[in-house]
Amino acid sequence: MYLLTSRIVLLQNTIIKEIKTLKLHLSKHPNNHITASIQITGSKSESNRSLLLRALYPEISIENLSNSDDAQVMEKGLQVENGVVDIHHAGTAMRFLTGYFASQEGKEVTLTGSQRMTERPVKVLVEALRSLGADIAYEKNEGYPPIRIKGKKLVKNRVSLPANISSQYISSLLLIAPSLENGLELELIGKITSVPYIKMTLGLLSQIGVASTFEDNIITVSPKAKVAPTVLTVESDWSSASYYYSIVALSDVGSEIKLSAYKKDSLQGDGVLSDIYTDFGVETSFSNNYILLKKTADCELTTVNCDLANAPDIAQTIAVTCFGLGIGCHLTGLHTLKIKETDRLEALHTELTKLGADISVTDKALTLRPSTSIKKDVAIDTYNDHRMAMAFAPLALKTCLVINDAEVVSKSYPDFWKDLKSLLFDVNEI
Known part of the structure; x- marks a missing residue:
């Protein structure tokens, strides 16, 4: 119901x-x-990252959450256990929820959105998650939403991505990284763009006590099963x-x-x-x-x-x-x-x-x-x-x-x- x-x-x-x-x-x-x-x-960007971290670690609470449509869609999407999640125009939610549901063992969803969303590529992220063991299939066009995700326990911990892609693909992986049994080592190939957004994600991980490093083109995130009660102020x-x-x-x-x-x-x-x-x-x-x-x-x-x-x-x-x-x-x-x-x-x-x-x-x-x-x-x-x-x-x-x-x-x-x-x-x- x-x-x-x-x-x-x-x-x-x-x-x-x-x-x-x-x-x-x-x-x-x-x-x-x-x-x-x-x-x-x-901030919509901080809010969506914080919401995903709270879904992984219920000990987290959030203050000054964005009242934007994107944040509301993200929050509702995270509450779905099985079925269809329609994120409308929210590109950040599409990328972040793809990583989240791929790592949630036992959950099965189809992520979809507006007509424009079905024209925005997700292949780079899907391929990266598949290399970690994720079960993701395209419902219509190869490389684009809607996508069907069967959540699995992801134990592999090394993956690479092109460095010049949208930082949302990178952050999607980094946000779920501490919840993975073996953490994550992410290699970015080429010249990195949108570095501040990557550092935003790592900064929020640091605020909840997750250890990470960002040296040259390698980012590592240590696993963390539980975090201390933490307030994230957006x-x-x-x-x-x-x-x-x-x-x-x-x-x-x-x-x-x-x-x-x-x-x-x-x-x-x-x-x-x-x-x-x-x-x-x-x-x-x-x-x-x-x-x-x-x-x-x-x-x-x-x-x-x-x-x-x-x-x-x-x-x-x-x-x-x-x-x-x-x-x-x-x-x-x-x-x-x-x-x-x-x-x-x-x-x-x-x-x-x-x-x-x-x-x-x-x-x-x-x-x-x-x-x-x-x-x-x-x-x-x-x-x-x-x-x-x-x-x-x-x-x-x-x-x-x-x-x-x-x-x-x-x-x-x-x-x-x-x-x-x-x-x-x-x-x-x-």
């Missing part, structure tokens, strides 16, 4: 997401001067903070936004925002559990160059910030954006072009040339991608625009539009 109820809840969530289409009109901000204080929900989401960095950068000198709850020694790779946005005249001050973003000067650059291999999720925000400021950018290290909720590089190309941008993309880079003309009342399509909606919203400091399917922000930041209104943005449903 519990299984049936879980399946119905997951299906209801999926149906609701597919049916409702919220279209919002954002008028140009009335004065371009911002002073505000915002409390942001816990830091607020730096990816969500990126939209406020963009807002401050596009606002007048003297504007400032206080964001809670953040720390200087963050586990999140997107914390690099505090360095990158100094180029846009935004200073970051760290204080007691919060950061203060302040516009101290106008941007004097004509082009910004960034290698975002370790923080690809902020590429959309930076590209839109540059467009809004009338400057160019060359962003590299973006190869993982092709397999996100949408092909984010092509989506950026399409939507920025509609606004009047001169932009080109490859399979791993984006180049935006300086221009000062921004079209108004353009409707931005979001492609079932939360970051498309939120990255473009700050442009309301420069022009009027429409955001299609604006409810997609609930994937990571359900309160985004409410918080934007608190900054005096004129946001109205069409």
